[in-house]
Amino acid sequence: MMDLSERAPGPRKGVPPLDQNRAKMLKQIAAALAAQFGPSCEVVIHDLTAQDPERSIIHIENGQVSGRQVGDGPSSVVMAQLLGGDPDPADHLAYLTRTPGGKILKSSTLYIRDDTGRVDAIFSINYDISALLMVENAIGDLTRSTREPDIQKAERITVLNVGDVLDRLIEQSVALAGKPVALMNKDDRMRAVRFLNEHGAFLITKSSDKVAKFFGISKYTLYSYIDSKQEDSRHEQD
Numbered sequence: 031m032m033d034l035s036e037r038a039p040g041p042r043k044g045v046p047p048l049d050q051n052r053a054k055m056l057k058q059i060a061a062a063l064a065a066q067f068g069p070s071c072e073v074v075i076h077d078l079t080a081q082d083p084e085r086s087i088i089h090i091e092n093g094q095v096s097g098r099q100v101g102d103g104p105s106s107v108v109m110a111q112l113l114g115g116d117p118d119p120a121d122h123l124a125y126l127t128r129t130p131g132g133k134i135l136k137s138s139t140l141y142i143r144d145d146t147g148r149v150d151a152i153f154s155i156n157y158d159i160s161a162l163l164m165v166e167n168a169i170g171d172l173t174r175s176t177r178e179p180d181i182q183k184a185e186r187i188t189v190l191n192v193g194d195v196l197d198r199l200i201e202q203s204v205a206l207a208g209k210p211v212a213l214m215n216k217d218d219r220m221r222a223v224r225f226l227n228e229h230g231a232f233l234i235t236k237s238s239d240k241v242a243k244f245f246g247i248s249k250y251t252l253y254s255y256i257d258s259k260q261e262d263s264r265h266e267q268d
Contacts, residue, residue: 048077048088048150056142056153057089063155064091070161072096072135076108076152083109083233095158096129106195107139108152109230119149130194133160199231200244211245219245223255232256 053075060073072095076086084103093099107122122139129135135156142151203222207214214222222245231237242252 045079048079060091070158072156074154079150133158196234196237199226199229220255227256
């Protein structure tokens with residue numbers, strides 16, 4: 031049986047491709063920012079019109095910051111937009127992200143729109159502040175009169191890795207069911223699988239194998255859960 035990402039078309043089918051003049055301009059800006067702020071500043075351009083959702087990166091400067099390269103897949107922020115979430119998202123500026131290797135990045139996500147206002151690209155800036163945080167802590171040790179507890183950052187931490195995105199979605203689906211997999215009944219598993227489908231988990235290659243194994247069901251059963259949801263949606267529209 032083929033993977034779900036092969037049997038169903040992606041959400042970008044029929045979507046006009048990213049304008050090449052706009053893409054060229056974005057690449058020019060990315061190169062300028064990387065040159066201005068140095069090797070700790072990663073700049074990434076994601077093409078949301080690409081047919082393969084796992085190869086959204088069309089340009090990257092200083093990819094050593096996160097360990098990514100052209101042809102790699104999306105972060106959770108990009109994945110959410112690929113699924114056609116908010117049609118008019120607001121730019122997300124100066125928040126914190128953490129790479130799989132443990133680097134702390136100060137990130138900004140800008141949504142690039144075409145002439146009709148549709149978001150067709152994401153322009154991301156990720157600045158590695160790991161060393162700066164160490165300096166900040168060292169200076170703080172010298173200037174504080176008493177030892178103070180570390181203040182927890184309010185910004186969210188997201189993962190820049192497609193595999194980690196899938197793991198997080200599976201964790202959320204289990205939380206939705208409210209019980210461990212071993213105690214789930216059919217309805218619980220079906221609810222969890224539908225959650226994963228609605229949040230784009232099966233856009234990730236081979237994700238159906240991992241999900242089926244995690245919930246202790248066959249891939250046939252997995253597809254039947256998804257198809258039953260689609261059938262319910264069609265009945266609701268009739």
